[in-house]
Amino acid sequence: MDEKLLQGTITQAQKVLEQSKDWNKTYEEQAKILADNKELLDHFYKQVKKYEGIQFYLTEVKTTQPSIFILQARYKGQPIATVSIAEDKTTIATKSYDESNKKIYNCDIQLQDKDIKAVETLQFLNFFNQDIKANGKINEQKHLQSMLLEEFGKTSSIGKLLLGCQPVKCNNLFYEIPIILNPKEEKGYINILTRTKVRKLTIIEPLTKDITPEIVLSNGTSKAVFLLNLLHSEIGQDWYKIVGFHGRVTPHLTIKVCIAVPKELKSKCKEFETFELRSGTDSIEYHYLEYTTDGTQITSIKTTINE
Numbered sequence: 001m002d003e004k005l006l007q008g009t010i011t012q013a014q015k016v017l018e019q020s021k022d023w024n025k026t027y028e029e030q031a032k033i034l035a036d037n038k039e040l041l042d043h044f045y046k047q048v049k050k051y052e053g054i055q056f057y058l059t060e061v062k063t064t065q066p067s068i069f070i071l072q073a074r075y076k077g078q079p080i081a082t083v084s085i086a087e088d089k090t091t092i093a094t095k096s097y098d099e100s101n102k103k104i105y106n107c108d109i110q111l112q113d114k115d116i117k118a119v120e121t122l123q124f125l126n127f128f129n130q131d132i133k134a135n136g137k138i139n140e141q142k143h144l145q146s147m148l149l150e151e152f153g154k155t156s157s158i159g160k161l162l163l164g165c166q167p168v169k170c171n172n173l174f175y176e177i178p179i180i181l182n183p184k185e186e187k188g189y190i191n192i193l194t195r196t197k198v199r200k201l202t203i204i205e206p207l208t209k210d211i212t213p214e215i216v217l218s219n220g221t222s223k224a225v226f227l228l229n230l231l232h233s234e235i236g237q238d239w240y241k242i243v244g245f246h247g248r249v250t251p252h253l254t255i256k257v258c259i260a261v262p263k264e265l266k267s268k269c270k271e272f273e274t275f276e277l278r279s280g281t282d283s284i285e286y287h288y289l290e291y292t293t294d295g296t297q298i299t300s301i302k303t304t305i306n307e
Contacts, residue, residue: 027239034170042171042172053130056083071083075128077139079100083116084113092121107128147297195243199245203223213269258303
């Protein structure tokens with residue numbers, strides 16, 4: 001791996017963060033909303049936890065009413081519905097996905113801001129809470145992310161391929177942390193954020209056939225620099241708690257960046273020794289993960305992530 005290139009990415013990402021204005025305020029508002037409305041997310045999770053075939057991702061924390069939280073319901077990584085949570089109601093809409101739901105999964109149920117407890121909503125959730133064969137083309141990258149998160153999220157050691165690894169969740173819901181430095185620009189996301197040994201945040205970036213390993217690791221590096229800045233900011237302690245830690249933020253933090261390589265792409269990115277780069281007073285540690293899949297689940301994992 002080109003360590004000089006990655007060190008340049010660290011410098012550039014740090015420069016962008018220092019030049020960006022008011023992003024701290026955005027995350028201060030989001031942390032407060034998450035803390036003040038914890039019960040809403042807890043209640044929603046209790047309503048949907050039996051639908052194990054569907055993954056619910058918290059994608060937006062709203063600073064303006066009426067909706068407080070926006071979630072995306074996904075089936076094997078593919079978006080199938082949008083959930084809006086307000087103080088007095090929770091609704092679900094499929095309008096953005098009606099065409100793909102019909103084409104790929106032969107689902108005719110359409111919801112237009114239906115209450116989460118409505119008969120039509122329950123029919124929709126039950127429809128996707130089963131094993132459905134996809135008819136059309138799906139987003140393979142999202143499918144891979146879904147399979148990896150499902151494997152990492154196993155709570156029993158029986159059958160779990162990588163012990164000591166859990167995805168960061170918010171009130172038991174998958175949480176893709178947004179990177180919002182400028183409200184006028186399109187935001188990015190930390191799609192797979194996990195906690196690994198020993199008490200380390202780990203960003204996992206899957207390699208696909210359409211992207212180079214250098215770009216994958218560079219993207220992960222930029223996200224790590226953002227997280228380090230967030231955790232060292234004035235509201236860093238609040239976010240340290242949000243990502244699952246209960247102690248104090250230490251002056252020196254280490255974040256791991258791991259490239260996840262499917263076995264069939266091993267020739268594109270050969271295994272490398274773990275190495276570390278500095279980001280100010282902090283460290284970014286680079287790891288390699290190789291996995292295989294049968295198309296529906298992860299079947300093997302080989303990695304240095306917990307070493």
